[in-house]
Every structure is written in structure tokens, then in C-alpha cells.
Amino acid sequence: MKFHTLLTFLIIHFLCSIPRNLVDSVDNGSVSIAGDVQSLADPDCTSQSSVSTINGTDTIAKPYGESKNVRGLVSEEDGMGVSHQSESNGSLNDNNNNNGIKVKTNNSKSSSVASPNSTPSTKSDPKKPTTLKSIELDVKNTKSTETFDCLKKDGFAKYTPKTGYGFSSVKGKAGGCSDCCGSSVAIWDAKVPTDYATEVVRDGTGSCKSMNNVTIFFGNNHRHFTKFNKIFVQDSDIRLYGNGPSDTSTQLAATEYSEDHSDDVFKFTFNDATKCTGVKFVHRSLEKGDSANVVVKEVSVWKHDSTKHGEQYPIVFRYYWPDKILINFQNFFIIFCKSLENKWDEGHLFDFKLYGKGTDNNSKAFDLKSYELTQEKEEYLFTFKNDVKLLEVKNKGNELWKHDTDKHGDKYPQLVRYTTDKLALSFDESFMVYIKDGEGKWDNGRFFDFKLYGKGSDNNLKELGVTAYDIADTNNDHVFKFKAEHNCVMVKHKGNELWKHDSSKHGNKCPLTLRYKRDGSKLLIDSEVFFVLCTKDGDKLKANEFFDLDISSTNSAYHYQYKNTIHSNTFTMKEGVLCGLIKFGDKKIYKPFYPHERVLKVVLHKTVDSEITYGEVFFTNQCVKRFEKLENSDEWYIKLSPFPLDVKWKDDTCYYKYSFNNNVSSYITKENFGFRRVRFGLKNVWQSDSVTDYAYKVEMTETDKTAKLEIHLHTGEKKVFNVRKDPYETGMTTTSALKNSTDPNVKPAIPDVPPTKLRTQQ
Structure with a gap:
């Protein structure tokens, strides 16, 4: 009796422990558990019909x-x-x-x-x-x-x-x-x-x-x-269409193209006379609910548009299972990508083509198996596989770039970056940038034997893309202007580190501009608080980093030691640190000329009431420059010894150095002197109207009847005058000012840098 009671208890306990949602039915003492017990009834060989509803249609x-x-x-x-x-009317x-x-x-x-x-x-x-x-x-x-x-x-x-x-x-x-x-x-x-x-x-x-x-x-x-x-x-799930009678869209016949399938790539090569005007993709998905049906939907991927494609039609079409399509035309190609939600994007048309060598040693356009295509915001990246060699880039059928063994040796681009207005070829240690003008034409490109790096999302070094900067070209320089959201933290020249951001020295300040000489002789990195001058040293660039010295500060910093006494404030540069600019707050005072002038220290002299009277800049070459504040102003200027110049005196003096070359007479001031007035004999040509306005160089070109004078001011401005040679005229001459201009190559002796000029002007 006890045994039967115990057995009954165990059976009841077992039945109660089964979750309610797992019990399908209890019939004749048998329990069917969903998903665990197989149905004993084997479906017969006859078909059964059922009605399902899809999008409201039975x-x-x-x-x-x-x-x-x-x-x-x-x-x-x-x-x-x-x-x-x-998407089309009627049955598929x-x-x-x-x-x-x-x-x-x-x-x-x-x-x-x-x-x-x-x-x-x-x-x-x-x-x-x-x-x-x-x-x-x-x-x-x-x-x-x-x-x-x-x-x-x-x-x-x-x-x-x-x-x-x-x-x-x-x-x-x-x-x-x-x-x-x-x-x-x-x-x-x-x-x-x-x-x-x-x-x-x-x-x-x-x-x-x-x-x-x-x-x-x-x-x-x-x-x-x-x-x-x-x-x-x-x-392939690809459906190809052309225009049939009456311009109706008709699926292309299999005789109008050839098809090949290997390694998950479906390739369709169109006959010469075939004009493919549309491509659709067959999307298949499982019907929801208790159904074994597959829902099929044909969606449009591409249609020919004469405003975009002109009279060009696809030559080769490739579908890379499961999510990429490449359509090659004669002079351009289009790439489509499918999202995780199974939606094809609108595609991107690239107005260039990439070429390498085919198996027959002839030029062959690359397909998506030659590179990995990724997108970073507005920038498309074509990263080539290790064994792929890019030999040529064409735009509208014309050569844009071509590999040249004499120029590139055995180096080939590893990466192509593309935006709507820039195309860059990235080599191992260098890169080229092409820029498109307003009419859609690519320029001849510019080559750089250095690389720029920022920080990636993983905080590792990452080459900066072409969207990180704008490039402005001058007669002598290429100027990179970095965008606010992109920080340049390293520059490598020919594979070697040239400069690297150091938060202990630079804080959170990164370069604003980078100026590179077209002849490769100089590279200058400029920031708000420092700049790096890189000059040619044999086959390499040698970097010298300069820091701004703000003499309004009352504390020591990474690059200088501060000392305060009753009569003076002294800023002494630390060993090995170069001063690139002396300023008081946002007011620029003096920019030393490297390598001739290296700042040793700056001393501010003051009264017992701590009012600054003047300052002195001491250089390692034992020269000293004095600067003062303009009366009733917060502007500072270098106090030089002014004197007049008579260009008829063609010889060295204790104030300036004279030289004559190619029919040009040159007068350049010596240390701590400046031209306040320029004469041609008894004729006054130019005179300063301010205590801060000096000329540091005058150049004269003479003919039998005239003399042309170019007067270079310390601000970078150049004044040009023509003087008629008339020995009988006295007093103020009737000289004519030809122009007032700024010389981009000026090397001012008093380099007060105006706010509108880059301090890269040296």
C-alpha cells in the first residue's frame, strides 16, 4: 500500500512540474511536449492546400x-x-x-x-x-x-x-x-x-x-x-532588362550576354550590341508564422539615366554574393551595397577607373576582388589586396596617373581614397592628391614624400584621409589646412618619424596648418603655441621645434623658466628648446630668425610699481634687441636705430651691407638698424610715417633715364617706385608709386607677423 501511494505521489509531482506552455495536449493518458516529442503521424504522400494572407492578398x-x-x-x-x-505591374x-x-x-x-x-x-x-x-x-x-x-x-x-x-x-x-x-x-x-x-x-x-x-x-x-x-x-537572383518594342522594359535574353559564376561572384558580360537599361534583384524571405513558404520580391537596383550615364551602357556586371554589385562602364563604374536590412543603396558612381595587368599581360580594369571597398563618412577607401598592383588610373578614358618605374620603382599604391572633390593614392611612405575643380576636371596632382597621421577610434595611429584637410597651392608652397575635427598627431618623412604630438609639451594643441615647399626643401608645421621647421639635411628632413614665449605669463612652463624680481621679470629658455615667437598675450612682439637668432632669454624691465618700461631679447650670438610699447597703446614694437639711405651711395657702411648682382643694387640693414627714409641723391623717394615702420631692404634697377626702387618693409609689404633721372630737379621728386604689394618670399629683418599671415613666411 505504501508503495502504491509513493508511486502515485511521484506521478502527480512529475505532471505538475511540466511548464504549462510546453503542454500541447493530454489525451488518453499521453502528454505531448512541444519541440521535444516527434509526431507519430507521418504525413501522407498527398498534398494539402492551405490559404495564407500576404499583404492583404489571399x-x-x-x-x-x-x-x-x-x-x-x-x-x-x-x-x-x-x-x-x-515593383512592376502584372506577374513576374x-x-x-x-x-x-x-x-x-x-x-x-x-x-x-x-x-x-x-x-x-x-x-x-x-x-x-x-x-x-x-x-x-x-x-x-x-x-x-x-x-x-x-x-x-x-x-x-x-x-x-x-x-x-x-x-x-x-x-x-x-x-x-x-x-x-x-x-x-x-x-x-x-x-x-x-x-x-x-x-x-x-x-x-x-x-x-x-x-x-x-x-x-x-x-x-x-x-x-x-x-x-x-x-x-x-x-544569381539578378534580373537584367533592356528596352523592347515601344520602349517597354523587357528581360534580356540569355543570348545577349555571357554569364560566369565562381567564388561567389556572378559575372555578366554584355554583347557589344546589348544595351542593358535596368537591373533588378530577387529578394527571398521566409513567410512568417506556421508556414514553409518563401516570399519572393523583385526590387530595382539600377536604371539607366542619360543625365548621369550619357550614352554609355554597362559592359560588365558583377554581383558579389551577398551584398555588393559592381557595374563597369567604359569610363566609370558604379558600386552598390546591401544593408543588413536587405536594402540596396542608391549606388555610388566613381568617375575614374582602376587598372592592373590581366592574365594576358594586357591592361585590365579592377573588380571588387582586387580590393576591399569601405566607407568612412564621405570618403571611400579602396584597399588593394597584397598581390594586387595598381598600374593606372583613368578619368573619362584619359590617363590620370600611371606607374612609372623611374619614379616609383617597385612601389605601388596600397590605397586609393576618394571623395567628390579629391582623389589620393597612398603609397607605403608617400601619397599623391588630385583635386577636382568646379567644372569637374581633375588637376595634374601633387606628390608628397611624407605621411600624415591621426588617432583612430581604437586610439592607434591612423593615416589621415583627404577629408581631414584642405590644400591651397601657392607659387612655392602646398599649404594643408587641417579641419577642426581632425587632429594631426604625427608626420613621417620617407617612413621615418619627423614630428610627434606630445601632450606634456603641446597640451591639447595640434597643428592648424602644414606648409611644404614645392622643391621639398622645407616643411613647416604650425599651431597656436608652437611650430616645427623641418629643413633639408642631405636626403632627409631635420626638424626643429619652436615654442611661443608669452611674456605676460607669471609661471614657468615646459619650455622656459620664469623668475620675478622687484625690477624685472626674466624668461629663460630651457636647454635645447627654441623660441619661435615672443608675444605679450595675443600681441606679437618679435619673431626670431632661425638659425641666426636663438633666444637665450627675455627680460622685462619695470618700475617699483611693477609697470613695464621696456624689454630686451638676448640671443645666443650675444646680440640684444630692445622692444617698447607704443605710447597710449597696447601694441609693442622693436626699437631700432633709424637712419636714411641714399641709394647713390653704392658701398658698405656700418649700417647696411651693399651688393650688386644682375644689374640690381641691394641694400640690406645690419643688426638693430632700419631704413626710415630712402633718397635718390637729392630726391626723396619714400619716408616712414611711424616709429614702428621700417624698411630692412632696398633693391634698385637702373637704366639710362630711370631707376626702379623696390622698398621691402619689415611687415612683408613691398613698395615700388620709378624715379626719373633729372640732375636739375631738387626737393621732393615726382616719383610714381607703381604698387604696394606683399612679397610671399620676403625674409623680414623685423618679423612682426600680422594676423592675416601665416608665420611660415620666412
Whole structure:
């Protein structure tokens, strides 16, 4: 009795422990648990019809060969008996462009591309990849097993792996009744373990029909296979169109192009007379709910537009399974990408073409297998594979760049960067930049034997893209102006570090501009608080970094030592540190001339009331310059000894140095002197009207009747005068000022840098 009581208790306890949502039914004492117990009733060989609703349309799903078109949404030619949705009116022509396909060895075993949604996920440590057990699926079997579920319905079968499993291969019968005995053929194999299929759908499960279609899903991506000559061939899902009679869009015949499929690339080469005017993609997805149907939708990817493409039509079309399309035209190409939501973008037209050498040693346009295409905001990056050599870039059929062994040796571009107005070729240690003008024409480009780097999102060094700066070209220089959101933290010259940002020295200040001489003799990096002058030293550039000295400060800093006494404030430069500019707050006082002037220290003299009276700059060459503040002003100026110049006196003096070369007489002031007035004998030519206005150089070119004088002021301004030689005229001459201009190559003796000029002017 006790034994029966205990047994009854255990049975009741077991039944109560089963979750309510897992219990399907309790019938005649048997318990059916969803997903765990296989149905004992084997579906018979007869088909059953069911009605499903897609987008508000009733569709009768029937086995292959018996489908009916309800409201024009079901195609009898599909072979899957699935629901169709199309952008075009009427029923779809599901010609899969596989007629006359060139099938290569092991074509049916092409590998899938890894996708974030390519495998079912299981709960696991997010730091560790999910490991799935592989299932070799034979779709001849239509019964669920311990590793997968099979839903057999309406003449179709849908296979779903259970948690922790993934389909690594699919095979099935290619002839006779697909559910009967006989050997199966391979349909698809995963080449790597991560490329497991997430679901598989086949037709031909009713009335002993043969199997003709298999669709394999990888998350949001899919492969569709159709039976062809007793093997299963992957459908490209690409539909090509041209203009038929009356300009109606008509699907191209298989004789109007040739097709090739290998390594997940579907290539369509059009005949010379073929004008492809449209491309559509067949999107396949699983119908939701308790269904084994596949929903098919044909979406437009590209249409010919004469305003964009002119009279050019596709020459070669490539679909890179699962998410990229490349259309090659004669002078340009278009790339389309598919998002994770299975939507094709509008495509990007690149108005150039990249060329290398083909197997026949002739020039051949690159395809997407030659490079990896990525996008960073507005910039497209073409990163070439290791064994790929870019030999030429053409724009509208004309050479833009070409590899030259004499110039480039065995170096080839590793990367091409492209925006709407710039194209850059990046080599290992150098780069070239082409700029497009307002009329859409590319210039001849500019070559730089250095590289610019910023910080990537991972805080590692990353080459700056062409969107990080603007380039302004002058007669002698290329000027890079860095954009606010892009920080240049390193410059490498010919592969060697030339300059590097150091937060202990530079704080959060990064370069604003970089000026590079066209002849490669000088490179200057400029910031708010420092600049780096790099000059030619043999085959290399030698960098000297200069810091601003702000004498309004009352503290020591990285580059100077501050000392305060009753009568003076002293700023002494630390050993090895160069001063590039002396300023008081935002007021510029003096810019030393390197390498002739190296600042040792600056002394501010003051009264007992701490009022600054004047300052002195001491140089390592033992020279001293004095500066004062203008009366009733906060402006500072260098106090020089002024004197007049008579250009008829052609000899050295203690104030200036004279030279004569190429019929030009030159007068250059010596240290701490400046020209306040210039005369031609008794004729006054120019005179300063301010105590801060000095000339440091005068050049004169003479003829029999005239003399042309160019007067160079310390501000960089140049004044030009013509003087008539008249020995009988006295007093103020009737000289005519030709122009007042700024000489971009001036080397002022008193380099007070105006706010509108870069301090790179040396």
C-alpha cells in the first residue's frame, strides 16, 4: 500500500512540474511536449492546400507545377509555389538568367560570406564566439530529428536547426521522387565552420513530386538553387532588362550576354550590341508564422539615366554574393551595397577607373576582388589586396596617373581614397592628391614624400584621409589646412618619424596648418603655441621645434623658466628648446630668425610699481634687441636705430651691407638698424610715417633715364617706385608709386607677423 501511494505521489509531482506552455495536449493518458516529442503521424504522400494572407492578398499555396496566380501575385514559373511581390505591374517573369550558365568545378559548393546574422545565436559569454555543432542535412528526409525541426506543409519542407546546431551542408535527390530511395547529390557545403545555414526550404514534398528548388538562408541572406541537368545550380537572383518594342522594359535574353559564376561572384558580360537599361534583384524571405513558404520580391537596383550615364551602357556586371554589385562602364563604374536590412543603396558612381595587368599581360580594369571597398563618412577607401598592383588610373578614358618605374620603382599604391572633390593614392611612405575643380576636371596632382597621421577610434595611429584637410597651392608652397575635427598627431618623412604630438609639451594643441615647399626643401608645421621647421639635411628632413614665449605669463612652463624680481621679470629658455615667437598675450612682439637668432632669454624691465618700461631679447650670438610699447597703446614694437639711405651711395657702411648682382643694387640693414627714409641723391623717394615702420631692404634697377626702387618693409609689404633721372630737379621728386604689394618670399629683418599671415613666411 505504501508503495502504491509513493508511486502515485511521484506521478502527480512529475505532471505538475511540466511548464504549462510546453503542454500541447493530454489525451488518453499521453502528454505531448512541444519541440521535444516527434509526431507519430507521418504525413501522407498527398498534398494539402492551405490559404495564407500576404499583404492583404489571399494566396493559395500548392506544390510545384500546380500553383495558381491569385490577383497576379503567384507565378507559375517560379517552381516553388511561393508568393511573389513585384515593383512592376502584372506577374513576374522569374527567368533566373541561368540559361547557358558556365558552371565551374565545385560550383555548387560555393562558400557563404560571414554575416552578423549568418548563424543562430545562443546565450553565451559575449566575449566568446558561439560554437555550433554541424548538421549535414539531406533534404530527402522530411522528419524532425533531435538536431533540427522539419515543417512539411503545402508541398514544401522547411528545416530549422535546433539551438546549438547549424547546417554545414545540404544535399538532396536530383531525379525521381525526392522522398524515395536513391542517392543524393551535394547542393551546398560551408567552406568554413562559421558559415552555417540558419534555415533551408525545398519543394516537391507532395504527390511524390521531384525536387526542383532549394533555398538556403543565412540570417538575412540566402542562396537559391534550381535543378539543371540533374545538378543544383545557384540562381544569381539578378534580373537584367533592356528596352523592347515601344520602349517597354523587357528581360534580356540569355543570348545577349555571357554569364560566369565562381567564388561567389556572378559575372555578366554584355554583347557589344546589348544595351542593358535596368537591373533588378530577387529578394527571398521566409513567410512568417506556421508556414514553409518563401516570399519572393523583385526590387530595382539600377536604371539607366542619360543625365548621369550619357550614352554609355554597362559592359560588365558583377554581383558579389551577398551584398555588393559592381557595374563597369567604359569610363566609370558604379558600386552598390546591401544593408543588413536587405536594402540596396542608391549606388555610388566613381568617375575614374582602376587598372592592373590581366592574365594576358594586357591592361585590365579592377573588380571588387582586387580590393576591399569601405566607407568612412564621405570618403571611400579602396584597399588593394597584397598581390594586387595598381598600374593606372583613368578619368573619362584619359590617363590620370600611371606607374612609372623611374619614379616609383617597385612601389605601388596600397590605397586609393576618394571623395567628390579629391582623389589620393597612398603609397607605403608617400601619397599623391588630385583635386577636382568646379567644372569637374581633375588637376595634374601633387606628390608628397611624407605621411600624415591621426588617432583612430581604437586610439592607434591612423593615416589621415583627404577629408581631414584642405590644400591651397601657392607659387612655392602646398599649404594643408587641417579641419577642426581632425587632429594631426604625427608626420613621417620617407617612413621615418619627423614630428610627434606630445601632450606634456603641446597640451591639447595640434597643428592648424602644414606648409611644404614645392622643391621639398622645407616643411613647416604650425599651431597656436608652437611650430616645427623641418629643413633639408642631405636626403632627409631635420626638424626643429619652436615654442611661443608669452611674456605676460607669471609661471614657468615646459619650455622656459620664469623668475620675478622687484625690477624685472626674466624668461629663460630651457636647454635645447627654441623660441619661435615672443608675444605679450595675443600681441606679437618679435619673431626670431632661425638659425641666426636663438633666444637665450627675455627680460622685462619695470618700475617699483611693477609697470613695464621696456624689454630686451638676448640671443645666443650675444646680440640684444630692445622692444617698447607704443605710447597710449597696447601694441609693442622693436626699437631700432633709424637712419636714411641714399641709394647713390653704392658701398658698405656700418649700417647696411651693399651688393650688386644682375644689374640690381641691394641694400640690406645690419643688426638693430632700419631704413626710415630712402633718397635718390637729392630726391626723396619714400619716408616712414611711424616709429614702428621700417624698411630692412632696398633693391634698385637702373637704366639710362630711370631707376626702379623696390622698398621691402619689415611687415612683408613691398613698395615700388620709378624715379626719373633729372640732375636739375631738387626737393621732393615726382616719383610714381607703381604698387604696394606683399612679397610671399620676403625674409623680414623685423618679423612682426600680422594676423592675416601665416608665420611660415620666412
